[in-house]
Amino acid sequence: MANNDEITFDEDLEPPPVKSTQRKLMTDIITGGTAASLACVFSNPFEVVKTRLQLQGEMANSAAQGRVYKGLIDAFMKIPREEGVLAIQKGLVPGMVYQFFMNGARLGIYPTLKRLLNDDGSHSPMNVLRQIGAGATSGAIGAVIGSPFFMVKCRLQAMSKIAKNSGTLHANQYDYKGMVDGLVKVYKEEGMSGWFRGIDGAVPRVMVGSASQLATYETVKQRILALGYLHDGILCHFSSSMVSGIVVTTIMNPFDVVSTRLYTQPQGAKRIYSGPVDCFIKTARAEGLGGFFKGWTAHYARLGPHTVLCLVFWEQVRNLAHKFGF
Template identity: 30%
Template sequence: MSAPITPSTAPEKGIVNPPGTTLVKKPYPFWLGGVAASLAASVTHPLDLTKVRLQTSGDKGMLNSMRKTVAANGFTGLFDGLTGTLLRQMTYSMMRFAVYDAAKEALQDGPGPMPAWRMALAGSIAGGVAGVFGNPAELMMVRMQADKAKPPEKRYNYRNSIQGLYRMTQQEGIASWYRGVVPNGFRAVLMNMSQLASYDWFKEQLISNKLLTDGPVCHFVASLGAGTVATTVCSPADVLKSRIMNAQGAGTTSTIAVIRQSLAAEGPMFMFKGWVPAWMRLQPTTILIFLILEQLKSGIDKYRQAGGKAL
């Protein structure tokens, strides 16, 4: 049973502590990660768009691809498919953060820091669940981002992500929502195992070794390490996912068919095509997500300590 609070006891993060009561652990709102990810993705969307177009077209070089997009569609063309990105963040990202927190709590065995392998296991569980749950939004995001890089006759021309899902259901059936779910799910496992777990590990190491105190600088350094690890681990699955989801025509959408065709045309390094824009996109996204998320949590802590009960 928790001990009563004394005047010298500092409130802990995430703790609700009305005067005269015992410490009560209360989880953060499940949607918090989705909000943080949506805000971050809105800023970094042009880099994500460029990464997808490099992976699915014959464009050469990140800057050349961005110039091509602006020349064809204006500056706003860099934000094509933003509704798909936001839908993806409020499904996939919201789910992965919520499940990761729940999995860490279930896997925690006694006091003290959680071992790295348990963090990685919690991240893998979160990625597997979120990868399946968020696959329709992921598919829509990839299609909308890649659309204007195609010849006009091959474009989907979705107005927004919701209308796109409706049209896809009418034209391709509900099963089309889960095209590419295997590589996408595998990528989600890798992403969350590497990104979420490595962020927690870097943060814990920085604090426990007294290199940094818990604060924005620590969060920045930990997220920098997490973004680099995640980009490298996830690149092969990310390329396969984008190519499968964007493929058209019978016999061209299976994982094996895409791997065979890509190897024959480009060699094994196709798995790291778009690594630089992927890193440049994921790095600021990772930094922004965790900085925003930590600040949102801090704000909720202050709100709760002031007696707020709505969150």
């Protein structure tokens, strides 16, 4: 059974006192959120590129129609050149806030849910199902809490001079000066419910991503350690995270495309999709299966390193918290 310093999320068999459990839960939430926010600084440029790639040619019948960026590298070159160097970090502040609340809740609640589901850390199919259930549930909670910040992040990252002048990326552009300005404008125009616009697409996205990421990461890590070639350190975490990243990116990308489009679509009479199911159907009809995998390379380039950085940072922050008695 792993000790508290390991990142396998295993818990002691003996239930700890209530006060200790509550303090550990809060420590896991804070350290998980802090680690994810730090990782966001490095992964956000890929998030900007992914958002642009997912939105270009929206509802177009051909791949070339409405295409601005040829791919990951072309987008990385064009965005800073045409919009300024800082454009590649658009949405960084709401992105970090989103990561803190979403991953803080997701990573913090996950170990507790696993313990409540009586996961004993074995390789049995039942425990894999428990890991998936715990990952999906904690992901859903995190998605709801972080939804307003994810919406503003998406809209800030979608803002483009090219799209505003020519409409080649997608139909709608939001003129936000920053996170606070975006939240205020949404509240004035749509009320508090506007902050959770698109949440019906975000919750399935994070549930699928969280369940596949955490379950795959733990399973791969346990297998690597069982082979005896690597010890429980950074290289093992890196290897497990990269494998997990491939799985989660592939499973999550269709939901990510739908979520991004729901968050950035215009409201009122110009609204394109009535919900996630409608978005799935219309995207499939207009763009085919390939429409659901737009931005996959940029998505993996963001999610792979982000997972590694997040877990490494989390381990270090948790160790530091334990040294100070938290």
